[in-house]
Amino acid sequence: MAISTKHAPTPRATLKGRSFLTTEDFTREELSEVLDLAIQYKTLGHGRPLQGRSVALLFFDPSLRTRVSMEIAIQQLGGQAVVLDVGKGTWALEYREGVIMDGDRSEHIKEAARVLSRYVAAIGVRSFPALRSFEEERHDPVLRSFARYSTVPIINMESAMFHPLQAMADVMTIRETFGLVDQRRVVLCWAYHPKPLPMAVPNSFALIAAQFGMDLTIACPPEYELDPELMERIREHARRNGASVRVLHDRREACRGAEVIYAKSWGSRHYYGRWEEERKVRERYREWIVDEALMRLTAQGYFMHCLPVRRNVVVTDAVLDSERSLVIQQAENRLHVQKALLSMLL
Structure with missing residues (x-):
């Protein structure tokens, strides 16, 4: 929704020129300013602060919500989105340093990032992990390579380790639902899936929950605990914000009394x-599904998921379609958060 510039909310300039790689790069106050503006945009509308400017969106991997919401956000702010499917509509890109490029990758990010920086005001990057080497991918090599060589802001549209845009939409949804987010009892609950999925969403939700002072419980089988180094930082953020973090391997105990x-x-x-080794472990936890019985243990809790979701595998139809499901609101809020962020960064 657009309104006249005269009455449009004005973003603060404190974030101008910065990249958005992970919420950990920003203070709670800075992130709250983005959420404040997102809520204003959602309720009051906005002007066209990106008029005459272009933003490149590079997709190494598939997307539905991210692609559509980012394109619409840029368009509604008056800008133009330039969408590139890497390796399909563009050259395949190399990110490794010092590599002999005699394979199937025709261009290095060193050149691609610097050239795009001459054309556009910002670059969005979506790049999933290859799920081959945790020690390499925990450092987000593709995203960090763009950040190193670009001279315009880089926006993380989901990387190997983080999905900060989703996390911001999640907190906005919790804030809209409860008003205050501090000390909200939230559970990040692992669920069975037939394939191993990236850690970006759970990493980012756990991190931002701690940054915003929520009492976080992570429920997962012992083999699926998150990165210990990240967990140390999450616990430190929680301590600074007067919150708590616990990890439980009993999902029923974890969900008892939860609000989300x-x-x-x-x-x-x-x-x-x-994968073949993990498959045998994963199959032991097929009962890790969010169903009505699990939700009855909560304090009339709400259900959240980033989507896409496999019905009756991760969550039952009854829970996903219930009035306590926030998944559509979460997805909508991606649009508003991204518009606010683009306005503040550019």
Whole structure:
């Protein structure tokens, strides 16, 4: 929704020129300013602060919500989205340093990032992990390579380790639902999925929940605990914000009295790149599904998921279609958060 510039909310300039790689690069106050503006945009509308400017969106991997919401966000702000499917509509890109490029990758990110920087005001990058080497991919090599060589802001549209745009939409949804987010009892609940999925969404939700002072419980089988180094930082953010973090391997105990159940599947770092070995472990936890019985243990809790979701595998129809399901609101809020962020960064 657009309104006249005269009455449009004005974004603060404190974030101008910065990249958005992970919420950890920003203070809670800065992130709250983005959410404040997103809520204003959603309720009051906005002007066209990107008039005459272009933003490149590079997709190494598939997308529905991210692609559509980013394109629409840029268009509604008056800008133009330039969407590129890497390796299909463009050259395949190399990110490794010092590599002999005699394979199937025709261009290095060193050149691609610097050239695009001459054309556009910002670059969005979506690049999933290859799920081969945890030690390499935990450092987000593709995203960090763009950030190193670009001279315009880089926006993380989901990388190997983080999905900060989704996390911001998640917090906006919780804030709209409860008003205050501090000390909200939220559970990040691992769920069975037939394939190993990236850790970006659970990493980002756990991180932002701690940054915003929520009492976080992570429910998962022992083989699926998150990266210990990240968990140390999450616990430190929680301590600074007067919140708590606990990890439980009993999902029923974890969900008892919760206000929000955030379901998500992810792969095991212990079996990273060894899918056939992990498959045997994963199959032992097929009962890890969010169903009505689990939701009855909560304090009339709400259900959240980033989508896409496999019905009756991750969550039952009854829970997903219930009045306590926030998944569509989460998806809508991606649009508003991204518009606010683009306005503040550019």
